[in-house]
Amino acid sequence: MTMRPFQKTVDRLCEISRRGYTNPYEAIEWPESLPPDGLCTSPELISIYGTPTYDALTTEQRAKLSFFEAINFYSLNIAGEKPLVEGLASRLHKKRFESYSPYLHHFLDEENKHMIYFGTFCTKYAGRIYPDKKVPLGRREYAEGEEDFLFFAKVMVFEELVDVFNQRMAKDDRLIPVARHINFLHHQDETRHLVFGRQMVHDLFREYAPKWSPEALASVRETIAGYFSATWREYHNPQIYRDTGLSNAYAIYEEGFDHEASRARRRDVSSSCVKLLMNLEVLLEEPVV
Amino acid sequence: MSTEIRSALRAWVVRKNGKISAEQLRDDTPIIEERVVTSLQIMDLILFIEELRGAPVDVESLRGGAFSSINAIYAAFFAKEAA
Ligand SMILES: [Fe+2]
Numbered sequence: 001m002t003m004r005p006f007q008k009t010v011d012r013l014c015e016i017s018r019r020g021y022t023n024p025y026e027a028i029e030w031p032e033s034l035p036p037d038g039l040c041t042s043p044e045l046i047s048i049y050g051t052p053t054y055d056a057l058t059t060e061q062r063a064k065l066s067f068f069e070a071i072n073f074y075s076l077n078i079a080g081e082k083p084l085v086e087g088l089a090s091r092l093h094k095k096r097f098e099s100y101s102p103y104l105h106h107f108l109d110e111e112n113k114h115m116i117y118f119g120t121f122c123t124k125y126a127g128r129i130y131p132d133k134k135v136p137l138g139r140r141e142y143a144e145g146e147e148d149f150l151f152f153a154k155v156m157v158f159e160e161l162v163d164v165f166n167q168r169m170a171k172d173d174r175l176i177p178v179a180r181h182i183n184f185l186h187h188q189d190e191t192r193h194l195v196f197g198r199q200m201v202h203d204l205f206r207e208y209a210p211k212w213s214p215e216a217l218a219s220v221r222e223t224i225a226g227y228f229s230a231t232w233r234e235y236h237n238p239q240i241y242r243d244t245g246l247s248n249a250y251a252i253y254e255e256g257f258d259h260e261a262s263r264a265r266r267r268d269v270s271s272s273c274v275k276l277l278m279n280l281e282v283l284l285e286e287p288v289v
Numbered sequence: 290m291s292t293e294i295r296s297a298l299r300a301w302v303v304r305k306n307g308k309i310s311a312e313q314l315r316d317d318t319p320i321i322e323e324r325v326v327t328s329l330q331i332m333d334l335i336l337f338i339e340e341l342r343g344a345p346v347d348v349e350s351l352r353g354g355a356f357s358s359i360n361a362i363y364a365a366f367f368a369k370e371a372a
């Protein structure tokens with residue numbers, strides 16, 4: 001099977017993870033408080049950037065908004081990492097993934113550290129983590145390999161999307177150092193997770209998709225496309241605007257979500273991941289984001 | 290209060306669905322079962338409910354069927370005894 005060359009890659013990923021092993025309690029210097037006018041999110045990545053509401057904000061309001069955007073972004077990272085850690089743990093030493101188990105340990109360990117970074121920032125500076133609003137859906141029985149495939153495919157979509165944000169913000173010198181650093185640390189680990197994830201999604205799809213019924217395959221495609229929308233729904237959150245002190249938070253949320261500038265941003269950030277999935281024929285058309 | 294909330298909820302459903310008319314949507318229409326509201330829209334609906342009630346929805350303690358109709362939503366999130 002296709003596992004041999006992948007095994008080599010996985011061994012190399014383990015090596016890099018060991019070499020770069022970090023103590024999450026020493027990796028970041030946490031200032032006592034944040035400068036009130038400091039930016040925590042790149043303006044272009046703010047959920048309502050480009051809308052009339054954003055244009056009308058004062059500089060102070062924009063800084064405050066960029067802080068709560070970061071709280072939302074870090075919170076949605078935690079919301080994605082919790083089930084990720086669960087899913088990785090449950091696959092440890094399972095036959096299909098046995099030879100990857102050493103890497104799954106690193107993956108788990110690194111995701112746990114990410115939640116420490118994100119969670120510390122949120123609780124220390126905002127006093128809270130925004131709750132996850134995703135509702136688990138009842139569903140039919142899985143076809144062979146479908147659950148594993150969907151798990152890794154969703155992980156890949158999530159990590160690919162988030163990494164675009166991380167990469168851009170790690171490089172953005174308008175941001176305060178701690179915000180840049182969190183994005184940088186996350187991106188560093190994610191480069192390895194993405195190498196692993198892309199190959200995993202490729203292998204599982206090649207192995208199992210031919211065995212699925214047309215209905216099962218269609219449902220898998222629909223689930224992945226839906227996962228894009230669900231993830232983007234979390235990135236737009238009225239709580240951000242409420243905490244920034246703006247009134248009509250839900251109206252701002254709707255305006256922000258439907259605005260052409262937002263659509264363009266969602267398409268832009270999603271495009272590399274969509275391309276990957278279309279090349280693999282996991283998706284046959286671009287999902288609506 | 291109750292009628293205002295119900296009509297705000299109905300207006301939201303009609304607007305998001307784009308096909309169903311205000312007359313077709315009753316308070317007991319099974320909106321999830323008949324896919325008037327899709328599973329992907331539930332999160333948005335929760336955010337709208339939060340705005341309407343001025344208080345967060347605790348997703349972790351949601352009971353099954355809480356979104357099944359306008360009546361069910363009202364009972365779960367707006368009736369006096371609703372948490
Ligand atoms: Fe992570």
Ligand SMILES: [Fe+2]
Nearest residue numbers: 111159190193
């Ligand atoms: Fe990751």
